[in-house]
Amino acid sequence: MNSYCSAGLSRILIDRRDGFRMKVLKAADRLQAADRLSRDFIHAQQGAALAALLEHARDTVPAWRDRIKGPEHIEGADAYHVLQDIPVLSKEELKENMARFLSSVSGGAVDNATGGSSGIPLRFKVDRMRQIAGEAAHIWGNSMTGWKYGDRLAMLWGSDQDVREALADARRALRCWIENIRWYNAFDMGEDRMAEYHRAMTRFRPHLMVAYAGSAYAYADYLRHRQIVPDYPLKGIVTSAEVLTDDMRKTIESVFQKPVYDRYGSREFGPVAAECSAQSGMHINEMDCVLEIQSDDPCSIPGPILITYLRNYAMPFIRYDTGDLGVFMPEEECACGRKTRRLARVIGRQSDIxxxxxxxxxxxxxxxxxxxxxxxxxxxxxxxxxxxxxxxxxxxxxxxxxxxxxxxxxxxxxxxxxxxxxxxxxxxxxxxxxxxxxxxxxxxxxx
Ligand SMILES: [Zn+2]
CATH class of the missing domain: 3.30.300.30 (ANL, C-terminal domain)
Structure with missing residues (x-):
């Protein structure tokens, strides 16, 4: 289906209940607009959201009650100081004391879980605000590549959870069709399967392919060895969920003749940072996250990435140690004109000691x-x-x-x-x- 029809139908037919889809699109518009406003504006918005989250967590979440200091009413400008005094939250601690990290006013929250790249599977709660923000952040991240709402999207992805839902549920299949999204299971990448994916993607002609870095690489390598020159995707390839090496990027770009855009995110928070067309670091979603790097010199020495997520009141994540290491780009404006801070790179701690x-x-x-x-x-x-x-x-x-x-x-x-x-x-x-x-x-x- 062409992008225009998909965008129109999606608006009318998808997630109509309580105006969910319209809220997602509004939130996505806000994210995209905020990126281009001044640093002061971004800082003020983020500070106000942080202050509100800290007050909420202190008032309604048992585990945070004594950990969050500061005045009774926290001003946006003071919120960062209050945050600095809060101890870092580890995955282990969260997992062991799960119930204490839930808000007493978390009505309507649903379960979610991560497979645990660092070996610690985690179940957690997300509320509706988090669901809206998460979907909006996907649109925001995709739009960094020139993708527009309604454009065709090929997901070479394999989180069991996502694929099972996509295939088992006929309504979901219809939804994928309306939304111009197709799923190709990245956990099933034998040669026969990749040949099938190639035939299907040739017909589908996605604008964007979203894949694990390793899957995108394996698929590109398969095509290269057969001297197949794909005429898709039309706009680019988004890689995520694992480390993309320069060599992998080069191979993928040379096979598809389109740019690769790296992305950093997690199941807990959705897309956290996304690369733009300047391909010079990943812009952080500062409207939804406060991202800290614990390092004496976070622009050159990698340190643990801590995330305070501003849009999940059911279970506030505050100074949460993601298990990844990162480095910031120097605070210069990106060539694309966006004003948000950028991550230079992420070193996923995806290794056994x-x-x-x-x-x-x-x-x-x-x-x-x-x-x-x-x-x-x-x-x-x-x-x-x-x-x-x-x-x-x-x-x-x-x-x-x-x-x-x-x-x-x-x-x-x-x-x-x-x-x-x-x-x-x-x-x-x-x-x-x-x-x-x-x-x-x-x-x-x-x-
Ligand atoms: Zn940029």
């Missing part, structure tokens, strides 16, 4: 640094099979990459101990974990 035979613990990020700049290696996964046995799985050009084997083995043995064994395995694809995220390191020891 490797505990060596001698007891040394090595963070997964260490192994990613080992691979920096090595020609021919597109993706890797280090698997610790036993205390002494490691397997380095590579998606790589064997002729080029095998020249690095001795150097890699030596460096890894230096770190994990000389008594260990490192084997190499070359594969076509490394598939994401059931959570949809890619893990750089996997330890089978102690599982």
């Amino acid at each position: 490797i505990t060596t035979a001698s007891g040394r613990q090595i963070h997964g990020e260490w192994f990613t640094h080992l691979m920096y700049g090595l020609e021919g290696i597109r993706q890797f996964q280090l698997i610790q099979e036993t205390r002494f046995q490691y397997r380095l799985v590579l998606v790589a050009d064997w002729h080029t990459a095998s020249r690095h084997e001795n150097m890699l083995r030596e460096k890894i043995l230096n770190a994990v101990g000389p008594e260990s064994i490192v084997n190499f395995e070359y594969v076509q694809h490394i598939y994401p974990m059931p959570s949809g995220k890619h893990r750089f390191t996997v330890s089978m020891v102690g599982r």
